[in-house]
Amino acid sequence: MASKRGKRSDIWNHFKELPEKKNKVLFTICKEEYSYHGGTSNLRDHLKAAHPETQPTFSSAAKTATSAGTKPIEAFTVSKSTKKCPPSKASDITQLIVDWVAENMRPVSIVVHDSGFRRMMEYIEPEFTVPSRTHIVSSLKARYSSCRKELVKLLEGVDSVAVTTDGWTSKAVESYVTYSLHFVDKDWKLVTCVLETTEFKGSHTARRL
Numbered sequence: 338m339a340s341k342r343g344k345r346s347d348i349w350n351h352f353k354e355l356p357e358k359k360n361k362v363l364f365t366i367c368k369e370e371y372s373y374h375g376g377t378s379n380l381r382d383h384l385k386a387a388h389p390e391t392q393p394t395f396s397s398a399a400k401t402a403t404s405a406g407t408k409p410i411e412a413f414t415v416s417k418s419t420k421k422c423p424p425s426k427a428s429d430i431t432q433l434i435v436d437w438v439a440e441n442m443r444p445v446s447i448v449v450h451d452s453g454f455r456r457m458m459e460y461i462e463p464e465f466t467v468p469s470r471t472h473i474v475s476s477l478k479a480r481y482s483s484c485r486k487e488l489v490k491l492l493e494g495v496d497s498v499a500v501t502t503d504g505w506t507s508k509a510v511e512s513y514v515t516y517s518l519h520f521v522d523k524d525w526k527l528v529t530c531v532l533e534t535t536e537f538k539g540s541h542t543a544r545r546l
Contacts, residue, residue, distance in 0.1 A: 348377045351384060351391060366391075367449065367469060387450050389459070422464040431468050435476040445473050488530055495520045504537060512537045 353363045355370070362373040362380065366388060371380060384391050422430070434448060447454055449470045458467055468476075492498070498520040506512050514537040518530045539545060 346377050348380050348384070351388075352377075352380055369470075383450075387452065387455060389455070420464045422462060422466070426462075427465055430462060430465055431472070431476065434468070435473060435480060438473065439477060439480055445470055445477075448473055491528075491530075492518075492520075494523065512539075 351365055352371070352373075353365055354373070355361045355363055358370070360373055361370050363370055364380075364383070371383065373380065421427075437443065438445060438448065448467060455467055458465060498518045501517050501519065503515045503517070504512065505515075513534055515534040516532040518532060520528055522528050
């Protein structure tokens with residue numbers, strides 16, 4: 338897949354060609370693979386949208402104008418702050434993002450790749466660095482473990498529960514089933530807890546459920 342290039346693009350500072358995989362390159366920041374067919378436009382678009390911090394302060398046109406003795410408009414642009422968000426605040430923001438993903442069932446990719454989400458975060462807190470996919474997934478697993486322990490502790494004081502199932506089919510024609518618990522707590526309030534939603538193969542008969 339290697340090709341002869343007169344002048345190697347700066348895009349290859351962030352991407353690595355994969356000789357063993359045709360038309361694939363590895364993004365060295367988030368360790369994900371992207372399609373490559375000889376042009377780097379799609380790779381550069383990803384950098385601009387998801388990782389603006391990798392972009393140079395001045396464009397090529399600005400550098401050319403500067404070398405000619407004139408000052409382009411970009412030369413007067415204030416560069417992004419190099420300050421970092423305080424660790425305690427960064428941790429709180431990350432946890433809020435994890436809570437939002439979990440409670441609203443949002444895909445992890447919206448945090449990592451969605452350019453609109455990143456622009457919003459940059460406007461709200463310019464000094465905050467959006468966490469990686471690995472960090473978000475790890476935090477989601479930790480939140481699951483914490484919620485599970487809380488549920489187990491809650492059920493220790495419950496004498497009886499009602500278990501219900503709800504079978505449904507996605508738009509991709511994939512069958513799923515959700516298991517839920519219902520009980521009345523010590524304050525006589527009805528409590529409902531979702532135990533699990535999992536893929537369900539075969540017919541949704543009462544015997545199989």
